[in-house]
Amino acid sequence: MTIVTRFAPSPTGFIHVGSQRTALYNYLFARSRGGKFILRIEDTDRNRHVEGAVENLLETLRTLDLEFDAGPGKEDGNGPYFQSERREIYQKEVDKLLEAGYAYRCFCSPERLESVRKTQREKGLPTSYDGKCREIPPAESRQRASAEAHVIRLKIPDSGVCRFHDIVRGDVKIDWSQVDDQILVKSDGYPTYHLANVVDDHHMKITHIIRGEEWLPSVPKHLFLYRAFGWDAPEMAHLPLLLNTDRSKLSKRQGDVAVEDYLSKGYLPEALNNFLALLGWNPGRKNEIYSMEELIREFDINRITRSGAVFDVKKLNWMNGQYIRKMDRSCYLEEAKKWLDDVNINREKLDTALLAVKTSLSTFRDIPEKLEVFRGGPAKPGPEAKAILEADSSKEVFQAYLGEAEALTGLDAEGFKALMKSVQASTGVKGKHLWMPVRIALTGEMHGPELGYIAEYLGKEENIRRVRKQLEQS
RNA sequence: GUCCCGUUCGUUCAGUGGUUAGGACUCAGGAUUUUCAUUCCUGCAACAGGGGUUCGACUCCCCUACGGGAUACCA
Numbered sequence: 001m002t003i004v005t006r007f008a009p010s011p012t013g014f015i016h017v018g019s020q021r022t023a024l025y026n027y028l029f030a031r032s033r034g035g036k037f038i039l040r041i042e043d044t045d046r047n048r049h050v051e052g053a054v055e056n057l058l059e060t061l062r063t064l065d066l067e068f069d070a071g072p073g074k075e076d077g078n079g080p081y082f083q084s085e086r087r088e089i090y091q092k093e094v095d096k097l098l099e100a101g102y103a104y105r106c107f108c109s110p111e112r113l114e115s116v117r118k119t120q121r122e123k124g125l126p127t128s129y130d131g132k133c134r135e136i137p138p139a140e141s142r143q144r145a146s147a148e149a150h151v152i153r154l155k156i157p158d159s160g161v162c163r164f165h166d167i168v169r170g171d172v173k174i175d176w177s178q179v180d181d182q183i184l185v186k187s188d189g190y191p192t193y194h195l196a197n198v199v200d201d202h203h204m205k206i207t208h209i210i211r212g213e214e215w216l217p218s219v220p221k222h223l224f225l226y227r228a229f230g231w232d233a234p235e236m237a238h239l240p241l242l243l244n245t246d247r248s249k250l251s252k253r254q255g256d257v258a259v260e261d262y263l264s265k266g267y268l269p270e271a272l273n274n275f276l277a278l279l280g281w282n283p284g285r286k287n288e289i290y291s292m293e294e295l296i297r298e299f300d301i302n303r304i305t306r307s308g309a310v311f312d313v314k315k316l317n318w319m320n321g322q323y324i325r326k327m328d329r330s331c332y333l334e335e336a337k338k339w340l341d342d343v344n345i346n347r348e349k350l351d352t353a354l355l356a357v358k359t360s361l362s363t364f365r366d367i368p369e370k371l372e373v374f375r376g377g378p379a380k381p382g383p384e385a386k387a388i389l390e391a392d393s394s395k396e397v398f399q400a401y402l403g404e405a406e407a408l409t410g411l412d413a414e415g416f417k418a419l420m421k422s423v424q425a426s427t428g429v430k431g432k433h434l435w436m437p438v439r440i441a442l443t444g445e446m447h448g449p450e451l452g453y454i455a456e457y458l459g460k461e462e463n464i465r466r467v468r469k470q471l472e473q474s
Numbered sequence: 475g476u477c478c479c480g481u482u483c484g485u486u487c488a489g490u491g492g493u494u495a496g497g498a499c500u501c502a503g504g505a506u507u508u509u510c511a512u513u514c515c516u517g518c519a520a521c522a523g524g525g526g527u528u529c530g531a532c533u534c535c536c537c538u539a540c541g542g543g544a545u546a547c548c549a
Binding site for chain 2 (some may be wrong): 001009011012027042044045047048106112113114117121122123125126127128151169172173174175179180183184185186187188190192193194198205211212214215216217218219233238240241243245247249279281282284285286287288289305306307308310311312314315316317318319321325357358359360363364370399420430431432433434435436438439445446447448449450451452
């Protein structure tokens with residue numbers, strides 16, 4: 001049997017990182033088993049329609065390298081992949097349900113429903129539809145349907161228990177009495193998620209549903225639908241939720257939740273995938289860094305964790321830094337150049353500067369700040385730095401430095417090292433006492449990237465100018 | 475309120491009856507380095523509580539507590 005999974009987001013404008021993980025797991029599972037991964041757009045809520053959301057979604061999925069085998073713009077005969085374009089299909093299917101008595105029309109107003117719920121809650125009863133329209137005779141129902149606003153509801157059994165198996169949760173049982181007569185078709189004629197997802201999953205031959213834990217309580221409704229239609233239900237795996245630091249459901253209030261937010265903050269898609277993959281699953285090895293190929297090779301749906309996972313940015317930062325450090329020279333430079341914030345930097349020697357800060361980055365957005373040391377003149381030294389500059393040995397170093405530097409034709413990192421070596425030889429000053437004064441003379445700071453890079457970036461003339469200026473001042 | 479799911483270091487993930495309870499992130503200390511960063515080493519730190527079952531429970535069962543989710547003409 002060919003495995004078919006799907007990612008079925010509703011296009012609300014951006015992809016939640018939780019959704020990214022769901023998509024990723026669906027993708028990994030399908031790929032690891034030689035199956036197919038499908039993208040379906042769940043746009044049945046017209047009130048939540050967001051312009052451009054689908055385009056953005058497709059673009060983000062592309063960036064994340066989660067390629068689907070069928071979906072919008074990639075038809076395979078089972079489409080269309082927008083639910084809004086599948087209304088005739090739902091209509092046809094729901095008619096069968098009506099015919100067979102598994103569903104019924106409900107003419108109750110939203111106001112009445114709200115008041116019913118309210119009294120139920122006050123009495124401590126589970127809130128659910130009270131079944132007022134359940135027993136309207138078919139003929140009368142049909143007649144009223146043409147004139148009155150109505151919805152179509154599922155006729156859930158009122159006793160017994162629904163048992164099912166979930167790959168992540170194991171055996172779960174829910175009393176049918178707890179299950180509501182779910183609305184299948186809204187008064188505007190659009191299907192609800194419950195109807196649409198069952199019908200589509202069947203028609204699209206989905207074999208495994210991998211989705212968030214919030215859907216677990218709805219499973220009986222879906223199972224009832226499969227049974228009513230006479231279809232086999234797919235296997236299911238309900239994923240644990242992603243949480244805020246305080247363990248509440250990951251929300252916008254407490255930080256970024258959109259994939260797009262993280263991308264625009266300079267996180268690499270690969271790092272994001274790697275990080276999210278390990279939130280709720282692990283291959284049982286000590287390693288933490290996995291390429292997409294490795295994730296596909298290692299992924300095992302039976303090793304998915306059951307409890308919610310806090311989205312820990314600190315670890316993401318570390319991991320992203322690992323990915324940045326691992327990038328080869330040209331890839332790194334190409335990416336890094338997208339993150340410059342102004343032109344106040346020597347373009348010709350930009351590469352030198354960027355390479356110099358590579359190991360200190362956790363995201364690409366750190367670049368402008370890290371590049372600070374390269375632009376403008378040296379900073380004004382602090383008290384501690386000043387003390388170092390004023391030491392006698394420092395003056396000796398500066399003098400020797402100038403003498404040696406003048407004779408040079410040019411200055412690169414390599415040449416700088418040689419230069420320092422010979423200054424050390426001629427002055428007898430070494431280690432910290434040798435390097436610190438030079439660092440401070442060149443940058444004004446006591447910390448920063450490797451000095452060789454800085455010297456190379458400044459060039460011979462500027463080196464001499466700054467050191468001379470320092471010597472004259474002290 | 476009702477139903478469902480969950481609970482191992484601060485975080486994340488291992489560990490499925492007998493382990494000095496392990497790795498990673500964070501944090502602290504140390505080494506390397508011209509500084510910072512990197513890298514490496516070391517350390518701190520956990521089985522929610524109570525009952526069972528068992529010769530023996532982090533591991534199995536029950537209860538409690540706590541956390542989360544669902545209870546929409548949203549998905």
